[in-house]
Amino acid sequence: MTRDEIREGVLRALSDVAPEADAATLRFDTDLRDQLDIDSMDSLNFAIGIHEQLQVDIPEADWARLYTLDEVIDYVVETTAA
Amino acid sequence: MAEFVMPALGADMQAGTLLEWRKQPGDPVTKGDIVAVVHTDKADVEVEVFTSGVIETLLVEPGAEVPVGTVLAVIHEDGAPALRAEARAAPPAEPAAAHVVISPSARHLAEELGIDPASIHGSGPHGRIQRKDVEAAAAAREAAAAPTPPVPQPTVPPAVPPPAIAVPAPAKAVAPTDERNAAMRRAIAAAMSRSKREIPHFYLAQTIDMSNAIAWLAQENQRRPVTERLLHGVLLLKAAALALREVPELNAVWDGDELVRREDINVGVAISLRGGGLVAPAIHDADALGLDELMHALRDLVSRARSWSLRSSEMSDPTITVTSLGERGVESAFGVIFPPQVAIVGFGTMVERPWISEGQILACPIVNASLSADHRVTDGHRASAFLAAVDRLLQEPDTL
Numbered sequence A: 001m002t003r004d005e006i007r008e009g010v011l012r013a014l015s016d017v018a019p020e021a022d023a024a025t026l027r028f029d030t031d032l033r034d035q036l037d038i039d040s041m042d043s044l045n046f047a048i049g050i051h052e053q054l055q056v057d058i059p060e061a062d063w064a065r066l067y068t069l070d071e072v073i074d075y076v077v078e079t080t081a082a
Numbered sequence B: 001m002a003e004f005v006m007p008a009l010g011a012d013m014q015a016g017t018l019l020e021w022r023k024q025p026g027d028p029v030t031k032g033d034i035v036a037v038v039h040t041d042k043a044d045v046e047v048e049v050f051t052s053g054v055i056e057t058l059l060v061e062p063g064a065e066v067p068v069g070t071v072l073a074v075i076h077e078d079g080a081p082a083l084r085a086e087a088r089a090a091p092p093a094e095p096a097a098a099h100v101v102i103s104p105s106a107r108h109l110a111e112e113l114g115i116d117p118a119s120i121h122g123s124g125p126h127g128r129i130q131r132k133d134v135e136a137a138a139a140a141r142e143a144a145a146a147p148t149p150p151v152p153q154p155t156v157p158p159a160v161p162p163p164a165i166a167v168p169a170p171a172k173a174v175a176p177t178d179e180r181n182a183a184m185r186r187a188i189a190a191a192m193s194r195s196k197r198e199i200p201h202f203y204l205a206q207t208i209d210m211s212n213a214i215a216w217l218a219q220e221n222q223r224r225p226v227t228e229r230l231l232h233g234v235l236l237l238k239a240a241a242l243a244l245r246e247v248p249e250l251n252a253v254w255d256g257d258e259l260v261r262r263e264d265i266n267v268g269v270a271i272s273l274r275g276g277g278l279v280a281p282a283i284h285d286a287d288a289l290g291l292d293e294l295m296h297a298l299r300d301l302v303s304r305a306r307s308w309s310l311r312s313s314e315m316s317d318p319t320i321t322v323t324s325l326g327e328r329g330v331e332s333a334f335g336v337i338f339p340p341q342v343a344i345v346g347f348g349t350m351v352e353r354p355w356i357s358e359g360q361i362l363a364c365p366i367v368n369a370s371l372s373a374d375h376r377v378t379d380g381h382r383a384s385a386f387l388a389a390v391d392r393l394l395q396e397p398d399t400l
Helices: A003-017 A040-054 A069-081 B104-113 B131-144 B178-198 B211-223 B232-246 B291-306 B312-316 B380-394
Strands: B002-005 B015-021 B034-039 B044-048 B053-058 B065-067 B071-077 B201-209 B252-255 B258-261 B267-269 B320-324 B343-347 B351-357 B360-374
Touching (some): A003 A040, A040 A069
Parallel strands (some): B320 B343
Antiparallel strands (some): B002 B071, B252 B258, B351 B360
16 A cells, blocks of 8 residues: 555544544644544544554554554554555 | 324423434334434434334324424334224324323322323423423413413424435534534533532542553453454443442432432433534443443444434433543543433543552552432432442453
């Protein structure tokens, strides 16, 4: 997968839990919880969405350290490249 | 023959709008089937049927707003004798005229005051008439003796059904509209104002060491795929549900002037909606569900709450509510009881704090649990027993 494909998959997963999120105005370097009204259930559903979109299962310990969209995309890029 | 009525889907719900029928005359239905979708100020709710049989007649058109308790459809129950032809052809009954469910004290008061229960609008669950409804009817009768401005009439069903209403996909969150938010705020305002007016709240809090629970959860989640992960909120929910078995008077509703205990433990979960507002639908039999089942039920419930597709029994059946406001760092949450329930449990955020155990100062994850309870039905001693049970249960997470 290319980085662009991963980016699209991550944004699709995010749009399922936060339909109001606008990719054009989202800041990729800012904590998602500060930008969107994300709670623990949304966060889990986002992780499940990434699993469904990109077939990447992010361990809970790692997921807890990913705050921004850039960090999520970087993590998936590194995981799929390995 | 059974009547399918506009249910009461929350405190102070007076009326609902029928959005659509999911069944038609002649269709067989089984208890629990979704028969209709109803719009309330707080949500669009899928309404289940509580009897099995065949839909005989639909009495209300989609788009009509009708009072709680209004007969929406007639169901020919399984095992009931076949209806006579003239009965089948009978015109629709007057709304709620033949369906009177009334508490004993309300019936007694109605008899004292000489008021026909059939003329009273019941505000309780499933249109049950409560003592306050009788009092309101008596007040209205007295007021009617004096000249008054015309009273608004109930909304008449439109001659032409409105366009079909799209049902949102169940797993997708839906952004709310301003109108919907405003209606929800009105509903919350009415319920919470009533709660603070009528319910003598008292509040208790307990600090709980979550070390065991969190260590157990981390180990569990490490071996689970992401789709089967548990949130720590599920442990809190299950502990609260099990604690209710030990303090059953909190698993109850206050009906007019009496406590009605419930056998089933249906825990309402306060779910914040995107863009504001909240609903608190029930997870049925939460005490009997395993953690995996409970997690599945919670995910499903949150998803459907945020896509506005809850079911009627989920809105009407909670006997207690659990709210967790720790997501943004709130340390303690003292909730307002959602009538007719008699208690609400609050959990704050989990924070690491110094904790003394066996003479050692340790850094432990702790959470503040609170209980807002109705002093008409319980007291501090029993309420503290509830919180102590929650604490004890969370110390042994593998038994939840």
